[in-house]
Amino acid sequence: MVDVVRVMEALAEQGVTVLLKADAERMRDGVRPWTFVANGGPFYEDLLVRTDAASVEACLKICLPQLRDRGLVIPK
Secondary structure, X not given: OOOHHHHHHHHXXXXXXXXXXXXXXXXXXXXXXXXXXXXOOOOOOOOEEEEEEOOHHHHHHHHHHXXXXXXXXXXX
16 A cells, blocks of 8 residues: 555655545535645646545545656655
């Protein structure tokens, strides 16, 4: 399993702002309650990667490959 804190710290160290959110209302409704957003900082101004998913793991499975494809270094 991916260490979410390590991932978020690694991205922040590279100038990326990261948000991981759990939405209680969507959780009650059974609708993809987790949101992951990563957007650019000084080196990645046009970066925006976002997804809503059923779990943290699903968010990371979708977003981490996109971030790696853009040249970001992310721990496994």
